[in-house]
Amino acid sequence: MNNFSYTKAGDIGQAIDLTNNNTGNKIVAGGTNILDLLKYFVTEAETVVDINRIEGLNGLTEHTEGGVRLGALMTNADTAYHPVIEQKYPLLSKAILAGASAQIRNMATNGGNLLQKTRCYYFYDPVTACNKRVPGSGCSAKEGYNRIHAILGHNENCIAVFPSDMCVALAALDAIVQISGPEGDREIQFADFHRLPGDTPEIDNNLKQGEIITGITLPAETFSEHYSYLKLRDRSSYSFALVSVATAFTLENDLIKEVRIALGGVSHKPWRVKEAEQFLTGKAPSEENFALAADIILQGASGFQHNEFKIGLAKKAIIRNAAMALHPESQRPGAKPSL
Template identity: 60%
Template sequence: MNSFTYTSATAVDAAVREKSTNSKAAFVAGGTNLLDLMKENVERPTRLIGLNKLSDLATIENNPEGGLRLGALATNADTAWHPEVEKRYPLLSQTILAGASPQLRNMATNGGNLMQRTRCYYFYDLATPCNKREPGSGCSALNGFNRIHAILGASEHCIATYPSDMAVALAALEATVRVSGPQGERTIAFADFHRLPGDHPEIDNTLETGELITALDLPAQGFEKNFTYLKLRDRTSYAFAVVSVAVGLELEGNVIKEARIALGGVAHKPWRVVAVEETLRGATATEDNFREAATALLRDAQGYGSNNFKIELAKRAVVRALKQATEMNQPLDANAFLNSNP
């Protein structure tokens, strides 16, 4: 790990100002991903700007649109167990509790969760080419061992996946990211926050220089009655998703009035296709309709050898998740989830 200096910010504008004037500075809160990257010399900031004294960013409260505002510095654990999140957004609570370990959730923050980087083996291995780590060097995963890699939205420059569980639920809920930067405050639709790799896989998101995530806004609709998060992984705890599916449904009898489907573990960002969701509106909640939706959702999927199996796995996961969400008739208790579906 390279040497660095540390300062503790006491105000958002001061933190933004310091970051915007130092291209080698980095914000740090829980540090659950950044410190690993620094230890491996993947990231080498010369200055860390600590955010944990910005207590105003650690609150969870109602927002003006009738939804909930999650402070960027609220921990994943505090968010998952918050009474309003459990009651109104159980999909988000369930999704957070499916990620990492209790110890990490106690440290990791909501803003930091969005900023975590890929767990591609080659990204962490400095001895191998990686366009995300060193633009123009090549992508070792394309012809290498790519079992965990993308099947949607990839490019010839990068087939890495984005690892967050929480973000898959935020995509399905259509959250909004609030940021503060040198030009003031602005909001970013969650669908626009993370980028596909394209020609610049080294750029993970659409934040401008110096911008800091301050909060996440959840809309009023939380799909508290019919929802599920299905996470398929190699072991039942402390593992990233091979494929995951977040589903929120609004049902009227057996008719689907609203549908949201977001995939994790398959692309450079949480994957949604709004046009596919629209085909389910007004349709009956049947397995045949779910299969059609799954096929359409994965129509453009492409495997790269070791990950070919993920295409069929993702289709089956979508069908299973939609069935699970349809069969629910009340919010799932988080303790029950931890005991029955780790």
């Protein structure tokens, strides 16, 4: 770990000034990712800026017109177990509880979850080529062991995947990210927050220099009746997804009125294809229709030597999770989903 200074920001303005005026300064909240990056020499910092004492960035606020605001410093655990989230946004609760470990969820913050880095082996290994870590150096994963890597949205510059479970649910729920920065406050639709690798794989999101996430807004539509989060992984706890799916429906007259499907573990950002949702709208919630929607979602998917199996796995996961969303009670241990 390189040497760095440590300071505490007293308010948002001070935190913005400290990071806007010096690109070497890094924000820390829960520290569950940034400290690993520093420890393994993946990144460096001149000063670590602690924002935990800033008021107004914690807690949950319900809006009178519907929807809620989640503070950026609210922990993942407090969010998942909050009665409002459990009752009104159970998809988000289940997605958060599928991620990391209880100890990490107790420390990790909502804002930090959105900003975490990929868990690509080569990104964390400073002696290997990685365009995300050192732009222009190459991508070792393409010819290396790439079992956990992307099947959608990748290119020759980067095939890493975004690791968050929480963000898959936020993508499905059409969340909005609230931001403060040198130019004032603004909001970003969740679908526009994270980036595909393109020509700049080292840039993960559309935050500008000096900007800080202050909160996350969840719309009034909760999808609390028909929902499911399915995470397929190599072991049942503290493991990142090979494929994950967040699915939510509203039904009317036994037909799909509205549907959301988002995938994790398959791309550089949570993957959502609205054409597939439009296809399902107004149709019967059948295995055949879910399979056709899965084909739309996975159009153009391509794998590498060790991860081509994820394409078929993703299709099966989409179909299975849709059945689970129709019958949330099927998510209890030992239950089997049915269409």
